[in-house]
Amino acid sequence: MGKAYVLLSVSPGFRREIAVEPVPVPDHGDPEAEFLEKVLGGVTRGGREDRWVPARSVLEKTLESEESKEENLAKGTQLLEEALDIMPRFFEARIYLGHAKNLGGDLEGACDEFRKVLRASRSLPIRGFALENLGNVYLQMRCYEEAARCFRRVVLGDVLSRDPRFATSWFNLGLSYAFLGRFQESLECFRNLYEGFPEKRKAAGEMLAGHKGLGEILKKNPAFAGELRRSFPEFF
Incomplete structure (x- = not known):
């Protein structure tokens, strides 16, 4: 629910998508993943389904109320902090916090x-998101130097080869280099994104068009x- 409130504070339309299905929990051998698998097991494996339905019902009713962005964000923050008090190594909750x-x-x-x-998790996807x-x-x-350092760790590590969602780090690394005035390196990053992930071209073009800071650099x-x-004509 903490995650739901945080996302709802960004997009009020998010309530239409919440609680449709539980998110599958990847098994990384973490105690938190095992705990959540037990909680969600009734849905994913067909047993204890009656325990999930009331929680889903509460969530749906709660998100139907019209509340301000600030109220939703405050509620989400509080719920995430409470979850972390119980499970300090619940890394997904900490990322959303x-x-x-x-x-x-x-x-x-x-x-x-x-x-x-980053100090505590060994999971590649979790570290990539962090x-x-x-x-x-x-x-x-x-x-910008610190930003570039983070994105380099993603694109040069193993996580990108396993999960194409992290291709956005090529975009962000190119953006970081552009702000630093390192334009050739920036072009190389955008080339890696353009040639290596053609399915991301449309989304990357939308990000380029909507980025005010980059627009000023281009001018x-x-x-x-x-x-x-x-x-990269398909970016424009």
């Missing part, structure tokens, strides 16, 4: 949550802008 702190304007607090995950989130907060803080550096358009 960091996201909640970011949405609330506590950028240093958000970074701290993501660093805690690095991406940490890098994005560094971008907000205009700490100030027409040669870089021209090379981007020539090399």
Whole structure:
């Protein structure tokens, strides 16, 4: 529910998608994953289903109430903190807590949550999400070297070869280099995304078009802008 409230604070339409089905819990050998598998086992394996339905019903009714973004964010943060009091190594909850702190304007607090995950988790996907989130907060803080360091760890590690969702780190690394004025390195990152993940081109183009900061860089550096358009036409 904490995750639901945080996402609802970003998009009110999220209530239409909540509680349709439980998210499958990957088995990484973590105690938290085993705990959640036991909780969700009634749905995923057909037993104890009656225990899940009331919780789902409560969640649906709660999210039907019209509340402000701030109220939803505060509730989500509180629920995530309570979950972590019970299970400090519930890394997915800690990542969402960091996201909640970011949405609330506590950028240093958000970074701290993501660093805690990186210090403690050995799961490649969990570490990948923590690095991406940490890098994005560094971008907000205009700490571009630190951001680039996070995204490099994702693209040069094993997680990207196993999960194409992390291809966004090529985009964000290219963005970081662009802000640093390292345009050739930026172009190489966008090329890796464009050629290696053609299914991501449309989404990447939408991100490029909607990024105000990058738009300003392109205006100030027409040669870089021209090379981007020539090399990656499907981005534009």
